[in-house]
Amino acid sequence: LxxxxxxxxPDQGSADEKxxxxxxxxxxxxxxxxxxxxxxxxxxxxxxxxxxSPNPGPSNPDGSVNFECHCVGHLVASPCGWEFREAISCQKVATTEEDEGRCAEQLMTFMDCAIRTQCFKKNKDSEEKEEKKEQ
Structure with missing residues (x-):
């Protein structure tokens, strides 16, 4: 060890410092x-x-969205978490395929946010590791 x-x-300095x-x-x-x-x-x-109690997965026992599930927790905590919650909540209450189609605006808002903020972009270190593997 x-x-x-x-x-x-570190002293507080620029916003770029960790x-x-x-x-x-x-x-x-x-x-x-x-x-x-x-x-x-x-x-x-x-x-x-x-x-x-075990985490019930993406749905709570009452059928509502389990936003604490590890499968979506990173999305909820992302810069686009509010948009993600809106989109998934809309889809969750949909009972037919046609109802799900009514959530397109919320899904597009979430996707626009994800693209704008690049919140799901790979970090530079993981890109470099992948490049080394390919060589």
Missing amino acids: KMSTSSVV FDRVGYLTEDEFWEPIKDEYVSKLASMSPEEVYP
Whole structure:
């Protein structure tokens, strides 16, 4: 383990700078008992206690959209999350194919937002990795 006990927080500067906090631990510190009461409580719980019910998937038991599902969570949290919710909520209440067609405006608004913000564009690192694989 390469760790020490310092932390770094950059000064606030331009909007382009990242403001991550990096914490370092020695190996001895890593193996010390957990001191934070909340984290200690979580660490002693079984997964069933931490996550009391399984995620039901894209639909809740009542038929509504489960926006907390891991399958759509990243879309809800994207810059176009509001547009995504509007489009999916519209489709969810549709009972026929014709009803689903009535959601075209909401779907196009979501797609326009996604294109405008490039919120689903691959990051530069993943593009470079793919290029290296192809070579």
